[in-house]
Every structure is written in C-alpha cells, then in structure tokens.
Amino acid sequence: xxxxxxxxxxxxxxxxxxxxxxxxxxxxxxxxxxxxxxxxxxxxxxxxxxxxxxxxxxxxxxxxxxxxxxxxxxxxxxxxxxxxxxxxxxxxxxxxxxxxxxxxxxxxxxxxxxxxxxxxxxxxxxxxxxxxxxxxxxxxxxxxxxxxxxxxxxxxxxxxxxxxxxxxxxxxxxxxxxxxxxxxxxxxxxxxxxxxxxxxxxxxxxxxxxxxxxxxxxxxxxxxxxxxxxxxxxxxxxxxxxxxxxxxxxxxxxxxxxxxxxxxxxxxxxxxxxxxxxxxxxxxxxxxxxxxxxxxxxxxxxxxxxxxxxxxxxxxxxxxxxxxxxxxxxxxxxxxxxxxxxxxxxxxxxxxxxxxxxxxxxxxxxxxxxxxxxxxxxxxxxxxxxxxxxxxxxxxxxxxxxxxxxxxxxxxxxxxxxxxxxxxxxxxxxxxxxxxxxxx
Numbered sequence: 001x002x003x004x005x006x007x008x009x010x011x012x013x014x015x016x017x018x019x020x021x022x023x024x025x026x027x028x029x030x031x032x033x034x035x036x037x038x039x040x041x042x043x044x045x046x047x048x049x050x051x052x053x054x055x056x057x058x059x060x061x062x063x064x065x066x067x068x069x070x071x072x073x074x075x076x077x078x079x080x081x082x083x084x085x086x087x088x089x090x091x092x093x094x095x096x097x098x099x100x101x102x103x104x105x106x107x108x109x110x111x112x113x114x115x116x117x118x119x120x121x122x123x124x125x126x127x128x129x130x131x132x133x134x135x136x137x138x139x140x141x142x143x144x145x146x147x148x149x150x151x152x153x154x155x156x157x158x159x160x161x162x163x164x165x166x167x168x169x170x171x172x173x174x175x176x177x178x179x180x181x182x183x184x185x186x187x188x189x190x191x192x193x194x195x196x197x198x199x200x201x202x203x204x205x206x207x208x209x210x211x212x213x214x215x216x217x218x219x220x221x222x223x224x225x226x227x228x229x230x231x232x233x234x235x236x237x238x239x240x241x242x243x244x245x246x247x248x249x250x251x252x253x254x255x256x257x258x259x260x261x262x263x264x265x266x267x268x269x270x271x272x273x274x275x276x277x278x279x280x281x282x283x284x285x286x287x288x289x290x291x292x293x294x295x296x297x298x299x300x301x302x303x304x305x306x307x308x309x310x311x312x313x314x315x316x317x318x319x320x321x322x323x324x325x326x327x328x329x330x331x332x333x334x335x336x337x338x339x340x341x342x343x344x345x346x347x348x349x350x351x352x353x354x355x356x357x358x359x360x361x362x363x364x365x366x367x368x369x370x371x372x373x374x375x376x377x378x379x380x381x382x383x384x385x386x387x388x389x390x391x392x393x394x395x396x397x398x399x400x401x402x403x404x405x406x407x408x409x410x411x412x413x414x415x416x417x418x419x420x421x422x423x424x425x426x427x428x429x430x431x432x433x434x435x436x437x438x439x440x
Contacts, residue, residue, distance in 0.1 A: 006038060013037045017044075075323075082323045089437060096242075103235045107299070110232045114292065117225055124221070128214050131207055138207070142200040156187070229291055236298045243305045246314065249435040254305075257376060261304045261311075311375040313352035313429075314436035315398050317382060317418050318405070320347040325415060328428040337426035338381065338419035345414045347405035349382055351396045352432075360388050366417070367409020370402055379424075383417035384408050 010019075017037040024031045247254045318341050326340040351372055358379075359371035366383040370390065373379050386406025396402060407414045420429045 010037045013041050017041050078323055079321075083321065086322075092437065106235050107232060110228050110235075113228050114225075114232075117221065117228070121218075121221060124214055124218060128211070131211055131214070138200055138204055142204070145196055145200065229295065232295050233298075236295060236302060243302070243309065246309070246435045247305075247312075250312075250432055252312070252376075257308050258301065258304045260376070261308050308376075309436075310398050311354050311378075312432070313374060313378055313380050313420050314432050315350070315352040316433055317341075317349055317352050317380075318343060318347060318416060319350055319401075320344070322347065322416075328426075328430065338383075338417050339429045340415050340417055342413060342415040343405050345386055345404070345406060347416075348401050349385065349403045349405055349416055351398055351400045351402050352380055353378065353398050355380070355396060357390045357392055357394045357396060357402075360391050360394075362408070365410035367411060368403070368406060369409075372396060372402075377423045379421040381417075381419035381421070383419070384411045384415060386414075 014037045017040040019037060020035040020040065022033040022035060024033065244254060247257070320343060322341045322343040324339070325342045326336060328339055329336060353372075353374045355372040355374035355378075357370065358373045359369060361369070363369045366381070368383075368385040368388055370382045370385065370388060371379060372382075382403060384406055385403040385408065387404040388402070389404075390396060390402045405414055405416050411417075418429050420427050420432060
C-alpha cells in the first residue's frame, strides 16, 4: 500500500522533477545513486523551508534588537530626566527648609530682643515716674522755701523797723543787743534759704535734662521696636503664604481645618500666651502690646498650619530612584484611581502623613496593600508591595517607612500604586505632591 502511494507521488511530480542519477566512479568500478522525483521534491522543499525559517528568524531577531535598543535608550533618557527633576526638587526642598530654619532663628532672636526691649521699657518707665515724683517734691519744697524766704524778709523788715523805733524810744543797750542778735540770725537764715533755692534750681535743671534724655531713649527704643516688629512680621508672612497657598491649591477649607486643629490642641499657656501687661499704668492696651499680640496670633496660626500639614498627605511616598509610569485618570477604557511609580524591588515606601493603619495584607488585584486613615476624611493606599513593615492599629507619622516596593497582585512589573481618597472618593495624588513642592 505504501509503495503504491509512493509510485503515484513519483508519477505526479515526475514532470517537474524527472528522475536523476548521481554517478560515483572509483578506480575499479562505477556506481550511481538514483534520485527519484519524490526524493528531489522532499529535499528541495526542506531546503526552501529551512532557508525561509532562517530569513524570518533573522528578521525577527533584528527587529527585536532594534526595538529593545530604542526602548532601552528611551528608558535611560526618561530615567535621566526624572533623576534631574528629582534632584531639582530635592534642592528646592532643601532651600525651603533652610529658609524656614533661618526664619525660625530670626524669629527666636527677635523674640529675645522683644523681651529685652520690654524689660528696658519698663525700667525707663519706672525711672521716669521716679523723676517726675522727685521733680514734684523738689518743686513743692522750692515753693515752700521761697515762701518762707519772703516771710523771713518781711519779718526782717519788721524787726528792722522795730529796732529803729526802739533805738529812738528806748536806748537801752540790752534791748539793742537782742535785736542785733535776732537780725544776724534772720540774715543767716535768709542766706541758707537762698543757697538751698539755688541748689534746688540746679537739681530741677538736671532733672529736666535727664527727662529729655529719657524721652530721647524712648523714641530711639520705639524706632528700634518698629524695625524688630517689621522683621518679625515679614518673616511670619513669608512663612505663612506658601503654606496657605498649598492648602488652597488642593481645595482645602483652611479656616475650618485650622479651627479643628485648634480644638484638638486646646491646651493653654506656654510661649504663645498673649502679652497682657501695660506700661502706661491703665487698663488700655498700648499699640506695642497689641502689635505683639497680633504677631503671636500669626505664629499660633503658623504652628496650626504646620500641625495640619502633618496630617494631610502632602509628602512623597517613594524614597529612592523611580520613574512615573502611569498617572491618575482613564487607562485602557477604565479609570486608574492612583499614580504608579516604578523602581527597584525593595525601594523604601514611606507614609505621606500622620495616621492609623487600618489594613495591612493582601487584597485582590492590589496584592500586598497598606491603608492608612488620616484626619479630615483622608485615606492613603500603597499597593503591590513586596514587604509590609506595619500592622493594623499602628499609628504612623509622616516619613515613617511602612513597606517595600514590589510586584504583587495584578501588576506587570515592580512599582508602587499610590492612592489618595477623600471621603472614600479617589483624587489625583499628583495635585497634593505638586502643592507641597515649594513647602517641604
């Protein structure tokens, strides 16, 4: 049966491939090999298939090599761009941190100068009141002395008249001696009173000069206070503006958030207690004290902003080399509810705000997932992790390491899927990261 099929095949292809004979000659004999049409067809077809497979394989390898080279170069270029941007962001963050530290140092120096200034102002007020009291006493004493002097002069004139009359009427020697003694005593008393008056006049003049000097010192002190308060207000305003813009750029109601933080941190006392003393001796608050209270109020608001910023996910979750691979929004016909950052396996992942861990384990397509609940209705999610370093119930702070980057769950490569949810609704994480770029 098999030989019959072979004969039919040979007959069918004999026209295109007639039978051939291959002669092999030696010294003693000649032999030949008969190549049937089927054998020739099989050999030629095999060679053609082998040649075609070689061409197709070479083309595939060449195209793959060219494509891999382009993708690798593109990845290297993207990595260089992201690393350069990351270095710029790090430099900007360090510059902002240095500016904040310098502003804090300037504020501490200015606050100490304000304290010293208040002490000097109180001392000058005490000296002024003492001088005013002394001047009043001296003026009263001088008026009494001048009155006594005038009365003594009148009394001396009366005695002189009596002496003259006595000399005319009673020439007794004893009476005359008494009158002369009395006149000498009154003359000496008048001389002493005149000397005291001159001394009092000199003291009053010195007191007036000293009062003028105190008034000049107060004016200079007021000018110095104005410069100090201007520097403090400028530093506080410089620190408040970027933080306020950060909250407003993500649509947060700053007034309600600050009020909520103030209620949570409602302890009294400490260095932010408003100044309540007065240097004028009455119940009315002087402008300097009112201005100091305004500065302390701004500093209190700055501190509340800082506390609120720690509780809102403004920080960046990845520490190390990375590149952004997929953003927030539609992707492949579905909504991508986070932002993907690719990197090496084990890249540290950090909490972006203070909060409490509410989930730490596997969850469907997320793979190894960490959920952290924050204040003001925020929740952050960190998915596809290779390792988890926290457990449910742990309280974490912004910047704490909570896990490592991995490739678990529905993932095509090692990366972090980072989500921010407000009231259970996903929002764009990049908006919060960009808002904090000039602050942290």
